[in-house]
Amino acid sequence: MILDGKAVSEKRLEILKEEIEESGLYPRLATVIVGEDPASQMYVRMKHRACERVGIGSVGIELPADATTERVLEAVVRLNNDPDINGILVQLPLPDGVDTTRVIDAVAPEKDVDGFHPCSLGRLLAGTPVFAPCTPQGIMTILDEYNIPIRGRRAVVVGRSIDVGRPMAVLLLNADATVTICHSKTENLEEEMRRADILVSAVGKAKFVGPEMVKEGATVIDVGINQDEQGKLCGDVDFEAVKDRAGAITPVPGGVGPMTIATLMENTFRAAKLRTCDNTVR
Ligand SMILES: NC(=O)C1=CN([C@@H]2O[C@H](COP(=O)(O)OP(=O)(O)OC[C@H]3O[C@@H](n4cnc5c(N)ncnc54)[C@H](OP(=O)(O)O)[C@@H]3O)[C@@H](O)[C@H]2O)C=CC1
Numbered sequence: 683m684i685l686d687g688k689a690v691s692e693k694r695l696e697i698l699k700e701e702i703e704e705s706g707l708y709p710r711l712a713t714v715i716v717g718e719d720p721a722s723q724m725y726v727r728m729k730h731r732a733c734e735r736v737g738i739g740s741v742g743i744e745l746p747a748d749a750t751t752e753r754v755l756e757a758v759v760r761l762n763n764d765p766d767i768n769g770i771l772v773q774l775p776l777p778d779g780v781d782t783t784r785v786i787d788a789v790a791p792e793k794d795v796d797g798f799h800p801c802s803l804g805r806l807l808a809g810t811p812v813f814a815p816c817t818p819q820g821i822m823t824i825l826d827e828y829n830i831p832i833r834g835r836r837a838v839v840v841g842r843s844i845d846v847g848r849p850m851a852v853l854l855l856n857a858d859a860t861v862t863i864c865h866s867k868t869e870n871l872e873e874e875m876r877r878a879d880i881l882v883s884a885v886g887k888a889k890f891v892g893p894e895m896v897k898e899g900a901t902v903i904d905v906g907i908n909q910d911e912q913g914k915l916c917g918d919v920d921f922e923a924v925k926d927r928a929g930a931i932t933p934v935p936g937g938v939g940p941m942t943i944a945t946l947m948e949n950t951f952r953a954a955k956l957r958t959c960d961n962t963v964r
């Protein structure tokens with residue numbers, strides 16, 4: 683079975699659009715992009731388009747590639763203090779000269795719709811999440827939409843980044859999976875991966891996952907965004923070789939990627955609601 687993330691994202695965006703309309707709120711997202719990396723510019727454009735579609739206002743702050751950390755922090759602080767802004771997203775990666783940790787830490791936790799602030803990650807770990815990172819949260823939505831059982835199942839996450847691997851493992855743990863996190867120092871990686879009922883690959887290498895790493899019938903979630911030899915967009919999973927062995931699998935494109943953006947919209951609406959109805963964040 684193909685897990686159609688694109689279709690799930692369309693459905694969720696339609697529901698969200700109605701919810702926003704009914705709420706009478708006008709949520710607003712600010713994006714911050716530093717430099718002119720074409721991929722980052724494309725992602726930010728996609729986010730702004732999604733905002734428009736569901737009735738979220740958006741503003742884009744663009745800073746030059748040679749902006750200092752202080753300059754980026756200044757922009758973030760201004761957005762923190764702007765009562766018209768509910769959500770702040772600093773597009774990653776930042777240029778080498780900018781201290782990414784300081785910038786992420788500067789985002790007001792109640793506006794941290796990306797879920798990368800240590801406060802958001804800590805809450806997730808504590809089991810009381812407010813904003814979970816969009817990519818792994820979007821994956822949980824796909825699993826839920828397709829009724830893939832998680833409780834008691836063995837989940838293996840390959841990758842331990844702050845934005846994907848770690849929060850993915852915690853979300854699966856919070857949903858009662860038995861979770862293993864693998865990374866570049868893992869011994870017997872293939873053996874670990876083959877034990878997975880739910881295998882999530884967030885590595886960033888084309889054709890990283892072959893059929894020999896996948897248990898028959900496993901659910902395979904492909905987070906990777908890579909280019910193949912022809913320069914075509916592809917995931918971490920050798921899709922053609924794995925798809926018949928997997929019980930369910932996400933394609934690239936059309937799998938996890940669209941869910942990341944849909945979840946960002948959901949988080950931004952939640953940020954707007956939080957401000958009007960409670961103050962549990964911070
Ligand atoms: N679809 C979407 O919405 C999104 C897709 N992505 C994509 O997902 C991929 C991963 O992103 P991200 O987590 O940010 O990337 P990072 O580069 O931050 O993390 C990659 C992880 O893979 C691990 N790794 C690298 N090589 C191996 C190996 N040979 N064996 C086992 N583990 C390995 C690394 O281990 P170690 O920690 O030891 O170095 C690291 O933990 C990328 O392709 C990215 O473009 C990212 C965000 C959103």
Ligand SMILES: Nc1nc(=O)c2c([nH]1)NC[C@@H]1CN(c3ccc(C(=O)N[C@@H](CCC(=O)O)C(=O)O)cc3)C=[N+]21
Pocket residue numbers: 725728771772773774775796816817907915934935936937938939940941942943
């Ligand atoms: N602060 C921050 N937050 C992020 O969430 C963030 C980020 N920085 N930096 C980069 C990564 C990457 N990312 C993707 C979003 C959508 C698709 C997506 O929609 N992809 C489409 C294909 C798009 C195409 O045609 O290239 C798909 O997979 O079907 C992919 C990747 C968010 N990221």
